Amino acid sequence: MAASLATCLSLLAAPLAHAAEGEIAVTLLGTGTPILNVNRFGMSTLVEAGKQKLLFDAGRGAAIRLHQISMPLRDLDAVFITHLHSDHLTGLPDIYASAPLPTDDGRRTKPLELYGPEGIDSVASGIQTMFVENNRIREGGKEVDHEATSINAHAIAANGGVVYEKDGVVVRAFLVDHGHVHPAYGYRIDYAGRSVVLSGDTTYAPNLVSNAKGTDLLVHCVSVGSRELEAAYPAYVKHFYDYLANPEMVSRILGEARPRDAVLSHISLYSRGNIARATDQEIVERISKNYDGKFVVGQDLMRFVVSSNGVVRTPYQPAQRQLEPIN
Numbered sequence: 001m002a003a004s005l006a007t008c009l010s011l012l013a014a015p016l017a018h019a020a021e022g023e024i025a026v027t028l029l030g031t032g033t034p035i036l037n038v039n040r041f042g043m044s045t046l047v048e049a050g051k052q053k054l055l056f057d058a059g060r061g062a063a064i065r066l067h068q069i070s071m072p073l074r075d076l077d078a079v080f081i082t083h084l085h086s087d088h089l090t091g092l093p094d095i096y097a098s099a100p101l102p103t104d105d106g107r108r109t110k111p112l113e114l115y116g117p118e119g120i121d122s123v124a125s126g127i128q129t130m131f132v133e134n135n136r137i138r139e140g141g142k143e144v145d146h147e148a149t150s151i152n153a154h155a156i157a158a159n160g161g162v163v164y165e166k167d168g169v170v171v172r173a174f175l176v177d178h179g180h181v182h183p184a185y186g187y188r189i190d191y192a193g194r195s196v197v198l199s200g201d202t203t204y205a206p207n208l209v210s211n212a213k214g215t216d217l218l219v220h221c222v223s224v225g226s227r228e229l230e231a232a233y234p235a236y237v238k239h240f241y242d243y244l245a246n247p248e249m250v251s252r253i254l255g256e257a258r259p260r261d262a263v264l265s266h267i268s269l270y271s272r273g274n275i276a277r278a279t280d281q282e283i284v285e286r287i288s289k290n291y292d293g294k295f296v297v298g299q300d301l302m303r304f305v306v307s308s309n310g311v312v313r314t315p316y317q318p319a320q321r322q323l324e325p326i327n
């Protein structure tokens with residue numbers, strides 16, 4: 001028992017190697033949806049580009065996943081939101097309120113930089129209102145720095161464009177097609193001649209294809225009802241496919257964009273009655289029918305390093321999910 005606890009502690013204590021100069025590292029913090037799921041936390045992706053640490057979407061549990069990879073919350077340079085659906089936001093109050101607290105990792109002493117669609121200022125002011133008494137109490141107790149209770153909200157221009165530029169890292173937002181949800185953005189991150197594209201929530205969108213053409217890594221959503229479900233409840237399934245890409249649409253996007261590597265995230269699996277959800281295998285088979293390039297079904301904590309060595313995948317490490325001892 002003691003040995004296994006020691007092993008567990010040493011694994012937890014071992015920080016992942018962070019992105020080196022000239023590299024982009026992408027960690028899938030959450031690959032899920034609004035549906036509660038222990039294995040797939042809410043949508044969130046960490047992109048490290050050189051020294052910059054950028055968080056894209058902040059779904060449920062994002063702060064916990066950052067802790068699992070030994071990334072102090074205070075180290076985040078900026079947070080970018082693709083659109084204002086709850087599953088991309090529910091982890092944000094946690095990051096806002098926890099980062100300024102004194103911990104072994106230090107604490108955030110400056111405002112949170114938050115980028116997102118029109119309406120992001122309401123998100124920022126709502127979170128600040130939610131914690132106004134907390135902030136008063138903690139500031140009074142000298143636990144948090146006043147500066148750290150601020151959020152600098154940056155609304156993205158309607159048609160997107162360059163939203164962030166620092167230390168050679170450029171982040172561009174571009175419109176995607178998330179059905180009735182307007183606006184909804186994807187993001188492209190360029191650094192040192194390399195690039196990563198995040199689809200956000202979208203169905204097939206030509207604008208996504210043009211922004212993702214030849215990128216090193218495309219992180220793409222997928223939405224799946226089994227063939228049995230599609231046959232039994234076509235209208236029910238079509239409703240989802242009108243705003244989130246099914247495997248055939250993903251296949252088309254991958255085929256037109258031809259990224260060097262691709263990973264599926266925001267994995268929506270539908271069921272109804274006794275009809276089971278589609279399996280990862282079914283997703284892979286349906287996409288592979290019309291696409292012969294590299295891609296993988298994402299798992300929380302899966303990591304990709306984009307460098308002169310190409311795109312190197314690191315599968316998630318179950319040991320990182322061990323519970324910490326209570327002390």
Ligand SMILES: [Zn+2]
Pocket residue numbers: 083085178181201
């Ligand atoms: Zn959405």
Ligand SMILES: [Zn+2]
Pocket residue numbers: 033034043085087088201266
């Ligand atoms: Zn979503």
